[in-house]
Amino acid sequence: MGTLQLEVVTPDKTVVSGEVEMAVCPGIEGEFGVLPKHVSLLSALKIGGLRYKVAGGKEEHVFISGGFADVNNDVLTVLAESAEMAQNIDTARAMAAKERAEKRVASHEEQVDTVRAEAALHRAVVRLQVAQFR
Ligand code: ATP
The missing domain is CATH 2.60.15.10 (F0F1 ATP synthase delta/epsilon subunit, N-terminal)
Known part of the structure; x- marks a missing residue:
């Protein structure tokens, strides 16, 4: 093939x-x-x-x-x-990044860049999904 x-x-x-x-x-x-x-x-x-x-x-x-x-x-x-x-994804790191980003997204403080926090959250969630295929 x-x-x-x-x-x-x-x-x-x-x-x-x-x-x-x-x-x-x-x-x-x-x-x-x-x-x-x-x-x-x-x-x-x-x-x-x-x-x-x-x-x-x-x-x-x-x-x-x-x-x-x-x-x-x-x-x-x-x-x-x-x-x-x-197999090289550090799931503890991704979980910590997910929690951090979730807090930022939920806090309605003015200095929080919501778009950036949502992107970080999305990366962490997808890293955890991909890590399941190890
Ligand atoms: P964090 O907040 O944990 O740094 P991030 O999504 O902001 O996560 P990136 O900017 O995408 O991180 O990546 C920065 C560097 O760290 C890259 O070299 C990436 O491969 C590595 N990296 C980030 N998260 C992980 C992880 N969970 N496991 C392994 N490598 C990671």
């Missing part, structure tokens, strides 16, 4: 680099799958889970905090603001 190269890169590090049979990305307009021989594509990604399958291996899940996916010549490059493999 063939494979494609998957690269998941953040400003700090390369999170995934390898041959995969397929990948499913959290596109801003919905999930989309990428198989070998996919047409060229550039798409914005939302906060979500990216999953992929290595030949003969199990499905792996990665948290993506939004970014871009580029497909070209059997290379899928994901540039993400931050990303972690499900």
